[in-house]
Amino acid sequence: MPEVKRRKIAVLGARSVGKSSLVKQFVEKQFIDSYYPTIERAYVKSIAYKGNEYVLEIFDTAGQDEFSPLKAQYAIGIHGYVLVYSIASKNSFEMVQILHDKIIDYCGVTDIPCVIVGAKSDLHSSRQVQISELEKIAEANNAACVETSAKDDVNVGRVFQLCVQEIERRLSGNQAVPKASRCIFQ
Ligand SMILES: Nc1nc2c(ncn2[C@@H]2O[C@H](COP(=O)(O)OP(=O)(O)OP(=O)(O)O)[C@@H](O)[C@H]2O)c(=O)[nH]1
Secondary structure, three states: OEEEEEEEEEEOOOEEEEHHHHHHHHOOOOOOOOOOOOOOOOOOOEEEEEEEEEEEEEEEOOOOOOOOOOOOOHOOOOOEEEEEOEHHHHHHHHHHHHHHHHHHHHHHOOOOOEEEEOOOOOHHHHHHOHHHHHHHHHOOOOEEEEEEEEEEEHHHHHHHHHHHHHHHHHHHHOOOOOHHHOOEEE
8 A cells, every 4th residue: 555655845935925825725726815914824735646645734834024034843844845936026036045045044954845936927917037037046946946826726736746746856865857847837
């Protein structure tokens, strides 16, 4: 019988970028147009990956700015990170590198399993962050990347598949994953 594996994932990013909407769309298959700032909330959802069942414990966190201290519970015992920005906000994109650096620094490591997510990909006409910029930051940080829309339910499941992929390839010592399976835009 395939083994059940448990993995903890923290979802971090600036305020109002769509973290909760992404997690809610993934877990509860719903999208809510109104905005309620998140304090913090944990969700559980199982997925299949390479023939195994993964029980994901997903921590949806409060929006961060550059001065927010990283909470211990989002660093200790976390297997993988989902770092979210909105494609319609350059400032939120800049927060991704700040957050990545904070996690690396807090954990005292050089590399973390991470997916960088350009959220609200349906907001084409307000786009401030190009796909090439996402590819560049992902490559610089050895991360996977994807653009999603929680509103239109585009690539939402892929975020968490990619996160498990990033976690597992490090645990197995297999670093060789083709770029095409690490960066997804449509
Ligand atoms: N157009 C569009 N709007 C979105 C999308 N995802 C979220 N939103 C909207 O953006 C606003 C903020 O979404 P949230 O999911 O609450 O953002 P958050 O990052 O969890 O916010 P904090 O709790 O402050 O950190 C809400 O009004 C959502 O309806 C999306 O994919 N497309």
